[in-house]
Amino acid sequence: MTSSNHDTDRRDFLQQSVFGTAAAGLAIASTSHVTAQTVSDAAEPEVANDVDVLVVGGGTAGHVAAIQAGRAGAKTLIVERNSQLGGTTTTGGVSFPGLFDAWGKQVIAGIGWELVKESVELDGGELPNFTRVPQRHWQNQVYTNQFLYAILAEEKCAQAGVEIAFYEFPQTVTKTEPGWQVDCVGFGTNRRVRCKQIIDCTGGAEVVGMLGFPRLREEERQPGSFLFMLGKEHQPGKSQNQRLHQLYVHGADSTNSRTATEANLTGRKSILARVRREKKKLMHLQPETGFRESYRIEGETLITVNDYTSGRVFDDAISYAFYPVDLHTRTGVRPKPLKPGKVPTIPLRALIPRGSRNIIVAGRCVSSDRLANSGLRVQASCMGMGQAAGVAATLAAKAGTTPLEVPLTEIHALLREHGQIVPGTA
Numbered sequence: 001m002t003s004s005n006h007d008t009d010r011r012d013f014l015q016q017s018v019f020g021t022a023a024a025g026l027a028i029a030s031t032s033h034v035t036a037q038t039v040s041d042a043a044e045p046e047v048a049n050d051v052d053v054l055v056v057g058g059g060t061a062g063h064v065a066a067i068q069a070g071r072a073g074a075k076t077l078i079v080e081r082n083s084q085l086g087g088t089t090t091t092g093g094v095s096f097p098g099l100f101d102a103w104g105k106q107v108i109a110g111i112g113w114e115l116v117k118e119s120v121e122l123d124g125g126e127l128p129n130f131t132r133v134p135q136r137h138w139q140n141q142v143y144t145n146q147f148l149y150a151i152l153a154e155e156k157c158a159q160a161g162v163e164i165a166f167y168e169f170p171q172t173v174t175k176t177e178p179g180w181q182v183d184c185v186g187f188g189t190n191r192r193v194r195c196k197q198i199i200d201c202t203g204g205a206e207v208v209g210m211l212g213f214p215r216l217r218e219e220e221r222q223p224g225s226f227l228f229m230l231g232k233e234h235q236p237g238k239s240q241n242q243r244l245h246q247l248y249v250h251g252a253d254s255t256n257s258r259t260a261t262e263a264n265l266t267g268r269k270s271i272l273a274r275v276r277r278e279k280k281k282l283m284h285l286q287p288e289t290g291f292r293e294s295y296r297i298e299g300e301t302l303i304t305v306n307d308y309t310s311g312r313v314f315d316d317a318i319s320y321a322f323y324p325v326d327l328h329t330r331t332g333v334r335p336k337p338l339k340p341g342k343v344p345t346i347p348l349r350a351l352i353p354r355g356s357r358n359i360i361v362a363g364r365c366v367s368s369d370r371l372a373n374s375g376l377r378v379q380a381s382c383m384g385m386g387q388a389a390g391v392a393a394t395l396a397a398k399a400g401t402t403p404l405e406v407p408l409t410e411i412h413a414l415l416r417e418h419g420q421i422v423p424g425t426a
């Protein structure tokens, strides 16, 4: 068969499929075309990168860290084991990030806010009014189109010169003179990365664990949740503008591929049972469980719940955070709001694994006790940490030092230059 015959046959098949499925209530509107850029070394499994900053994990904190590093002039690579950026915000479907405001004013801005704002505006959505103090904390979470958000994050990475490697993860990490050699693997790809600084944004501090630095993990963790939507009438594309349902998956654990597989199988099996039982249509299902808790680092300092609820302003604060203490258990969650006027902060030392050099973390693995972490883990705070880690790693790479030895005034100045609000100066 010639290729043009093949194309015609394929078109006929697609058209038949369209008419066939339309009758059953599902229509493919049209097929359009786009061509991916040719990868020059596609047949070659061995790939090498020499970068200033390697970000492992392109989730809520990771893509912000990478965009910041790229914009500040660092040669930057993100290695992300999934197929898109955004992590729990997009792949987990928790596309209602918060909280960017506290007590009537914005306290977290910068790159995360820029992305959230742009994706809401592009989607014709509405931004909350931060001058109004809501009755319930969740009223100022920002409902965002998860699909647009992921694509905008890719666009901003490209504009900042950040290279992205999806479907890959580190296998070994070795110390070198200027920093690290990180050997990553993906299907059909072995990538050797030489970098000066690592930003670990894997959620559970996986690189920190590989290097043998101490981490904290509770005997019983908060449940994960699978996000989905059941309905009566199938409305493709509409469901994500409504609030999704959440199924608690108790025991959900993102520690490794086996525990994560178990959480996904358990969650999906239960949703299938509900579809059968309730005789409703499955209108929306995220591709994986959203995980609330796994490992946290033991950092150069540890944020306690008292630090958090008292709104302690640390000497080396690099970001604000704001959310109730929000621990989910087998019986549900009873958020404990912060007292009026209190706004917690996050110190740089809580992002540095104790005793380490040339590695920094950002995201829910921040060094904190369990109750403090239940508030710190939310997305605006993770984005704030990501931007600060991007700044600290870039300045350390440029100066040939480690993030903890970069003068704080330089970190604060660069953060402000890139639109972030710095505690004590807002």
Ligand SMILES: Cc1cc2nc3c(=O)[nH]c(=O)nc-3n(C[C@H](O)[C@H](O)[C@H](O)COP(=O)(O)OP(=O)(O)OC[C@H]3O[C@@H](n4cnc5c(N)ncnc54)[C@H](O)[C@@H]3O)c2cc1C
Residues within 6 Å of the ligand: 056, 057, 058, 059, 060, 061, 062, 079, 080, 081, 082, 085, 086, 087, 088, 089, 092, 094, 096, 097, 098, 099, 141, 168, 169, 170, 201, 202, 203, 206, 224, 225, 226, 246, 290, 291, 292, 362, 363, 364, 365, 377, 378, 379, 380, 382
């Ligand atoms: C069900 C649920 C509801 C929530 N509700 C809210 C809410 O209402 N408001 C709010 O603001 N926050 C909420 N949160 C909390 C918040 O969404 C998360 O804590 C936050 O998004 C975590 O960000 P992160 O960057 O630390 O991790 P993630 O966003 O999970 O990113 C980690 C990334 O690293 C990648 N990765 C992991 N390991 C590797 C590896 N070895 N190599 C390469 N890549 C790797 C992952 O694929 C992922 O993309 C909720 C969380 C859950 C699960």
